[in-house]
Amino acid sequence: MLDVKNLHKKFGKKAALEDVSFHVDEGQIYGLLGHNGAGKSTSLGIILGMVEPDRGEAFIDGVSVQKARANALRNVGAIFESPCFYEYLSGWENLRILSNYSGPFNKMATEEIVGRVGLTERIGSKVRTYSHGMRQRLALAQSLLPMPKVLLLDEPTDGLDPEGIKWFRDFILGLRNERGMTVVFNSHLLAEVEQMCDRVAILKGGRRVFEGKVSSIEGDERLYDVDLEPWDEGMHFLALQGCRMIRKGRISIPQDADPAILVAALVGIRVRVSAFSPIRRSLEDLYLEITR
Numbered sequence: 001m002l003d004v005k006n007l008h009k010k011f012g013k014k015a016a017l018e019d020v021s022f023h024v025d026e027g028q029i030y031g032l033l034g035h036n037g038a039g040k041s042t043s044l045g046i047i048l049g050m051v052e053p054d055r056g057e058a059f060i061d062g063v064s065v066q067k068a069r070a071n072a073l074r075n076v077g078a079i080f081e082s083p084c085f086y087e088y089l090s091g092w093e094n095l096r097i098l099s100n101y102s103g104p105f106n107k108m109a110t111e112e113i114v115g116r117v118g119l120t121e122r123i124g125s126k127v128r129t130y131s132h133g134m135r136q137r138l139a140l141a142q143s144l145l146p147m148p149k150v151l152l153l154d155e156p157t158d159g160l161d162p163e164g165i166k167w168f169r170d171f172i173l174g175l176r177n178e179r180g181m182t183v184v185f186n187s188h189l190l191a192e193v194e195q196m197c198d199r200v201a202i203l204k205g206g207r208r209v210f211e212g213k214v215s216s217i218e219g220d221e222r223l224y225d226v227d228l229e230p231w232d233e234g235m236h237f238l239a240l241q242g243c244r245m246i247r248k249g250r251i252s253i254p255q256d257a258d259p260a261i262l263v264a265a266l267v268g269i270r271v272r273v274s275a276f277s278p279i280r281r282s283l284e285d286l287y288l289e290i291t292r
C-alpha cells in the first residue's frame with residue numbers, strides 16, 4: 001500500500017534523510033520511531049507531497065506521490081504537524097468547510113465519524129473552547145472524512161493524557177480490524193507503538209537503522225536484569241562465560257548457559273548477586289540499544 005524508496009533530503013547542508021526506504025502492506029499499522037530531528041516528519045511530509053525529496057520517491061497503492069500527487073493521495077487521510085481549525089466556528093462547521101477540499105460534504109457520513117471519535121455532544125461548540133484532546137479527535141475526524149484507505153498521522157498522541165492515548169490506540173486498532181485500514185504514524189511513546197504496530201522503522205540522524213516486525217523484537221537472545229556488587233568484577237567473569245552486557249544492569253546469556261550455575265559461580269568468586277531475573281526484550285530496549 002505504501003512504498004517509500006531511497007529518500008534523500010537536505011535542508012541547507014544538513015541531511016534530514018539519507019537513503020530511507022520502507023514498505024507498508026495493506027491493513028498494517030506501521031510506526032516510525034526516532035529521536036527529535038531523526039527525520040520522521042520529513043518522511044511523512046514527503047509521503048504527503050508537502051516536502052520535495054532531493055532523491056527517491058514515495059508510492060501509495062502503486063502511484064508516485066512525486067509524479068501524480070493528487071491521484072496518489074486520493075485515498076489518504078492525514079494529520080500533519082499541528083492541525084489548524086477556524087477557532088471561531090464550531091467543530092461541525094469546520095468539518096463541513098474542510099471536507100470540501102476532498103469532496104462533497106456528506107452529512108450522514110460526517111455524523112457517523114463524529115460519533116466514532118466521541119465528539120457528538122460538543123460538535124456544535126466553537127473550536128476555541130476545545131481541549132487539546134478534543135482538537136486531536138476533530139483532526140482525526142477530518143482525516144477520516146475522505147473515507148481513506150491509508151491514514152498518515154504525525155505524532156497523533158502528542159500531548160494526550162493516558163486516557164486519550166488508550167482511546168487513540170483502541171480507535172486505530174478498531175479502524176484496522178473493521179475496515180482493513182493501513183495506518184502509518186510517528187510517535188515517541190514506545191509502549192504504545194509496541195502494542196499497536198505490526199512493524200516499525202527506527203530512524204537515527206536521517207538514516208534507517210532498524211526495520212522489522214514488532215513480534216520479532218524479542219529475538220532469540222536470553223536477556224537478564226542483574227544486580228552485581230562489584231559490577232565490573234562480576235561482569236568480567238560473566239563475559240568470560242560468553243555473556244554480553246547490553247547496558248549496566250542488563251545482560252544476555254548464551255543459549256546453553258544455566259543461570260543457576262552462573263549465579264553460584266559468581267557467589268563463589270565473592271560477587272554479591274542481588275538480582276538475576278529473566279526479562280522480555282521490549283521495543284524500548286531495542287530502541288535504546290540502536291539509538292544510543
Ligand SMILES: Nc1ncnc2c1ncn2[C@@H]1O[C@H](COP(=O)(O)OP(=O)(O)OP(=O)(O)O)[C@@H](O)[C@H]1O
Binds near residue numbers: 011034035037038042
Ligand atoms: N523546513 C525545514 N527547514 C530546515 N530544516 C528542517 C526543516 N524541516 C526539518 N528540518 C530539519 O531536518 C531534520 C529532521 O527533522 P524532522 O522534523 O523530520 O525530525 P523528526 O524526527 O520529525 O523530529 P521530532 O520528533 O522532533 O518531530 C532536523 O534536523 C530538522 O531541524
